[in-house]
Amino acid sequence: MTTDIVILAAGQGSRMKSALPKVLHCVGGKPMVKHVLENAAELGSVQPHVVIGHGAEKVRETLADAAVTFALQTEQLGTGHAVAQALPALDPAGVSLILYGDVPLTRSETMAELVSSAQNDKLGLLTVKLDNPTGYGRIVRDNGRVVAIVEQKDANAEQLAINEVNTGIMALPNRWLIDWLPQLSSDNAQGEYYLTDVIAMASERGIEIETQHPSCEQEVQGVNNRVQLAELERWYQAQQAEQLMVNGATLADPSRVDVRGHVSVAGDVIIDVNAVFEGTVEIGKDVQIGPNCYIKNASIAAGTVVKANTVIEDAVIGEACDIGPFARIRPGTELATGAKVGNFVETKKAKIGPGSKVNHLTYIGDAEIGSNVNVGAGTITCNYDGVNKSKTEIGDGAFIGSNTSLVAPVSVGAGATVGAGSTITKNIDGDELAVARAKQVNLSNWQRPVKK
Incomplete structure (x- = not known):
């Protein structure tokens, strides 16, 4: 009935x-x-x-x-x-x-x-x-x-x-x-x-x-004002924190974890203070979540370390990855086993292969990166021309020098090297070296301007 x-x-x-x-x-x-x-x-x-x-x-x-x-x-x-x-x-x-x-x-x-x-x-x-x-x-x-x-x-x-x-x-x-x-x-x-x-x-x-x-x-308990709403919220969050601990998570401070959805933990997970989880989040065994992290609709596989002040949304994180601090992992990102995304790095709709490193101050959007790639600091994929989004592809073992601009659509072959400070607009074959920057000019006896 x-x-x-x-x-x-x-x-x-x-x-x-x-x-x-x-x-x-x-x-x-x-x-x-x-x-x-x-x-x-x-x-x-x-x-x-x-x-x-x-x-x-x-x-x-x-x-x-x-x-x-x-x-x-x-x-x-x-x-x-x-x-x-x-x-x-x-x-x-x-x-x-x-x-x-x-x-x-x-x-x-x-x-x-x-x-x-x-x-x-x-x-x-x-x-x-x-x-x-x-x-x-x-x-x-x-x-x-x-x-x-x-x-x-x-x-x-x-x-x-x-x-x-x-x-x-x-x-x-x-x-x-x-x-x-x-x-x-x-x-x-x-x-x-x-x-x-x-x-x-x-x-x-x-x-x-x-x-x-x-x-x-x-x-x-009913809610008639915002004070009662806050009281009920804290009680609710205390129940969520307790369940996480029962399921195998260590919480640095149970009163400073917020669950706004459903979080599953596989065991031996460590969650530091001020973590916020939203939507559906799956956390594998031995994962460590640093302080002040926000994670929404994501799966994080075993052994991954998420460092302080990192944001992860609608992403799939593989095993033994290293993320942050201050990283932003945006929707559509997939990190394979052992990938590293470092401080002040932003990714969006990017696949980063096993063992690849994107360590510093970098934007990787609409990209597919192979295994064991090194992406230097300050690199960006120029994925938007004002109308359309285009894709960047980087093959296995490539080395991208610091401060490189990869103007999509463009591909970098396996084992290729890009010199620092380059703006890459053409495809690079495997094992090639590409350098695309203005010629350096040194002027002798140059007088620095002074205030008048």
């Missing part, structure tokens, strides 16, 4: 002080509402419905690639009213799990327990006990049975002393939603239609309300 997932994402989030809808603010580099969708997708057969309102078009654009249906809440009249907007799209014979776009870290395992309750004709309710329950709806029990949820503004002194609170997350058969939501009243301190009122309706009808509890508070 397909489970309907109703995600409430219509709120303005005024306390965020932002033009961006609250649910699109990121935790771990991903919009909060995407966390919710991805975690829910792990349940298996689901149909997500996202209730949108403030910033609706931006939310639609962000989720354009997701298989979701949208329901528009033109007026924000409470959580019960929000869920009612999704009713026409729900399967009358199915069950719904109600989630929130600004509560991003609820685990799929927790969700599954709630759905199981609903599939057994119970109302599954997620509650949590807090040391400071201020602001939350209180769970009212009678002889252990949940009988109601009372919101903070409507609670009396006895109810305010309760520390078990409502997370807002619940699962129940859709036929109950269809029956109960039209009966909700806005006769309360907020003047809103509370979804939580269905708890009292269920209790009055003798329906069992089965409570589940999260593994920790952060699973159900």
